[in-house]
Amino acid sequence: xxxxxxxxxxxxxxxxxxxxxxxxxxxxxxxxxxxxxxxxxxxxxxxxxxxxxxxxxxxxxxxxxxxxxxxxxxxxxxxxxxxxxxxxxxxxxxxxxxxxxxxxxxxxxxxxxxxxxxxxxxxxxxxxxxxxxxxxxxxxxxxxxxxxxxxxxxxxxxxxxxxxxxxxxxxxxxxxxxxxxxxxxxxxxxxxxxxxxxxxxxxxxxxxxxxxxxxxxxxxxxxxxxxxxxxxxxxxxxxxxxxxxxxxxxxxxxxxxxxxxxxxxxxxxxxxxxxxxxxxxxxxxxxxxxxxxxxxxxxxxxxx
Amino acid sequence: xxxxxxxxxxxxxxxxxxxxxxxxxxxxxxxxxxxxxxxxxxxxxxxxxxxxxxxxxxxxxxxxxxxxxxxxxxxxxxxxxxxxxxxxxxxxxxxxxxxxxxxxxxxxxxxxxxxxxxxxxxxxxxxxxxxxxxxxxxxxxxxxxxxxxxxxxxxxxxxxxxxxxxxxxxxxxxxxxxxxxxxxxxxxxxxxxxxxxxxxxxxxxxxxxxxxxxxxxxxxxxxxxxxxxxxxxxxxxxxxxxxxxxxxxxxxxxxxxxxxxxxxxxxxxxxxxxxxxxxxxxxxxxxxxxxxxxxxxxxxxxxxxxxxxxxxxxxxxxxxxxxxxxxxxxxxxxxxxxxxxxxxxxxxx
Numbered sequence: 346x347x348x349x350x351x352x353x354x355x356x357x358x359x360x361x362x363x364x365x366x367x368x369x370x371x372x373x374x375x376x377x378x379x380x381x382x383x384x385x386x387x388x389x390x391x392x393x394x395x396x397x398x399x400x401x402x403x404x405x406x407x408x409x410x411x412x413x414x415x416x417x418x419x420x421x422x423x424x425x426x427x428x429x430x431x432x433x434x435x436x437x438x439x440x441x442x443x444x445x446x447x448x449x450x451x452x453x454x455x456x457x458x459x460x461x462x463x464x465x466x467x468x469x470x471x472x473x474x475x476x477x478x479x480x481x482x483x484x485x486x487x488x489x490x491x492x493x494x495x496x497x498x499x500x501x502x503x504x505x506x507x508x509x510x511x512x513x514x515x516x517x518x519x520x521x522x523x524x525x526x527x528x529x530x531x532x533x534x535x536x537x538x539x540x541x542x543x544x545x546x547x548x549x550x551x552x553x554x555x556x557x558x559x560x561x562x563x564x565x566x567x568x569x570x571x572x573x574x575x576x577x578x579x580x581x582x583x584x585x586x587x588x589x590x591x592x593x594x595x596x597x598x599x600x601x602x603x604x605x606x607x608x609x610x611x612x613x614x615x616x617x618x619x620x621x622x623x624x625x626x627x628x629x630x631x632x633x634x635x636x637x638x639x640x641x642x643x644x645x646x647x648x649x
Numbered sequence: 650x651x652x653x654x655x656x657x658x659x660x661x662x663x664x665x666x667x668x669x670x671x672x673x674x675x676x677x678x679x680x681x682x683x684x685x686x687x688x689x690x691x692x693x694x695x696x697x698x699x700x701x702x703x704x705x706x707x708x709x710x711x712x713x714x715x716x717x718x719x720x721x722x723x724x725x726x727x728x729x730x731x732x733x734x735x736x737x738x739x740x741x742x743x744x745x746x747x748x749x750x751x752x753x754x755x756x757x758x759x760x761x762x763x764x765x766x767x768x769x770x771x772x773x774x775x776x777x778x779x780x781x782x783x784x785x786x787x788x789x790x791x792x793x794x795x796x797x798x799x800x801x802x803x804x805x806x807x808x809x810x811x812x813x814x815x816x817x818x819x820x821x822x823x824x825x826x827x828x829x830x831x832x833x834x835x836x837x838x839x840x841x842x843x844x845x846x847x848x849x850x851x852x853x854x855x856x857x858x859x860x861x862x863x864x865x866x867x868x869x870x871x872x873x874x875x876x877x878x879x880x881x882x883x884x885x886x887x888x889x890x891x892x893x894x895x896x897x898x899x900x901x902x903x904x905x906x907x908x909x910x911x912x913x914x915x916x917x918x919x920x921x922x923x924x925x926x927x928x929x930x931x932x933x934x935x936x937x938x939x940x941x942x943x944x945x946x947x948x949x950x951x952x953x954x955x956x957x958x959x960x961x962x963x964x965x966x967x968x969x970x971x972x973x974x975x976x977x978x979x980x981x982x983x984x985x986x987x988x989x990x991x992x993x994x995x996x997x998x
Binding site for chain 1: 685689690691736738787790791792793794796797798800801802804805808809811812815816932935936939971972974975977978980981982984985988989990
């Protein structure tokens with residue numbers, strides 16, 4: 346069974362699909378926990394993806410591309426921090442305008458800096474190198490998927506665990522949760538709400554930068570307009586599905602990555618790609634519906 | 650000074666003062682875009698003059714009006730839910746479904762031309778509305794937030810139509826996947842000969858008047874505004890929130906679907922994959938609605954201004970080679986500044 350349909354390429358594709366969403370969803374998780382609704386993940390990722398390509402193209406160094414991605418999306422998230430955490434504007438409106446700003450700005454820069462519209466690719470640019478983890482890489486079928494990914498993939502797994510520990514077991518995590526759940530009480534007890542919100546938003550920006558980096562330089566070396574293609578929104582959905590608990594959010598992201606890879610796999614079987622490309626969005630919607638219905642049923646039980 | 654004059658003066662100054670954040674956001678937006686243009690080696694002054702000239706000079710004004718028709722439609726589609734504090738981010742998908750359905754009806758319905766045209770418009774709007782109402786059902790029955798479901802639903806809609814024009818409906822002689830051209834009798838006629846303005850203008854103008862009237866003078870509009878101001882109070886006051894959500898999403902989606910149908914029957918004449926979404930009317934529309942906080946008349950004014958900006962953008966790109974997407978940057982910066990100031994949808998947290 347694993348021989349033909351769920352082959353090594355499928356799992357490799359799934360892990361590649363999971364990573365950017367997972368990194369963005371971690372940013373969303375932290376924001377949610379500190380009481381901010383971050384729907385600008387999409388835009389921040391896009392800025393990161395563009396900056397990664399621009400940085401590595403103009404300097405010729407992959408490391409500079411990495412730095413550019415993180416710095417650019419962190420700076421971009423400073424706009425969110427300023428509007429949402431400091432001035433307390435409506436985070437939905439700010440999020441929408443930031444996403445559109447990112448889309449417009451990256452297409453503008455694509456045209457004016459690279460002189461192309463649509464897609465820019467540069468074959469001389471290096472993608473993040475794949476590592477070779479001794480034991481994992483030798484596993485059958487999933488060997489390539491688990492043991493031969495780039496450093497960012499492993500970093501994202503580590504960050505999930507770190508985020509879980511950070512939120513659960515550290516005083517800073519406690520304060521962050523306090524600000525998100527009981528704002529007035531937390532502030533009364535001396536938590537610096539605004540400061541925490543700014544920091545969390547900026548860290549989220551850096552995480553989205555890494556997510557964008559994985560998209561544009563993770564396995565391919567190109568930037569195309571709106572290449573995030575709704576992944577930031579799927580990350581928002583994953584945060585909801587996992588109720589902003591890092592491990593549960595990661596599980597939701599795995600679901601997305603699997604459906605993404607499944608779509609590609611079905612395309613290989615001859616289904617038209619316009620239909621299979623919709624798979625991750627439909628699966629995300631179904632997951633939200635099922636989770637919502639279960640919530641309703643549970644709520645009804647309590648009443649009875 | 651008489652009392653009434655004094656009252657009138659205070660009224661006018663208050664109105665004027667309320668425009669200060671808006672004007673400063675616009676000026677800041679132009680400033681930032683000028684800086685961006687300068688940073689990549691383009692002239693900000695040239696950008697501004699070409700933008701304005703391109704929007705209103707000579708026959709360009711007709712171009713602006715033609716562009717304002719779909720943009721106003723999409724802006725109103727965003728404004729109706731926004732009035733009640735709901736965001737519809739899926740108008741792209743609703744518009745594409747409406748346009749695709751209209752093209753199919755216009756090509757294949759066995760009926761006289763005029764019937765086909767009316768059916769195409771009605772069914773295009775109906776399908777867009779039904780698709781948006783589906784998202785409303787998701788929120789009512791399964792707590793799936795509209796913000797997410799509308800956005801996510803637009804992908805399968807675009808995918809389905811993209812597949813339809815590639816396989817069963819494909820006109821094999823076109824380079825880009827599209828349907829056959831719809832016959833001349835089914836098309837919307839031009840209102841002013843020699844300009845791109847067609848009967849779609851009347852449809853959208855009628856919709857705009859109707860929406861402004863309903864918003865200001867009817868109980869439906871009152872309940873909508875009430876919810877936008879305070880949802881809990883609206884619920885307490887007896888507004889049937891679920892029914893309202895369904896209807897307002899239906900109307901919003903129907904407007905988007907109608908815009909799709911108008912663009913197919915009025916200017917594109919065939920459904921081409923990606924052609925409806927390429928001008929980004931949906932997003933300019935969302936931004937225009939946000940600019941006006943969902944108030945219908947303000948939304949229409951903002952949409953017309955954004956249409957002028959886009960037309961100017963095209964001219965700017967043609968004459969001085971500044972990418973027109975800069976106008977999208979400008980629009981989002983204006984909304985960003987306003988929302989940061991809390992001028993849009995102030996909501997304490």
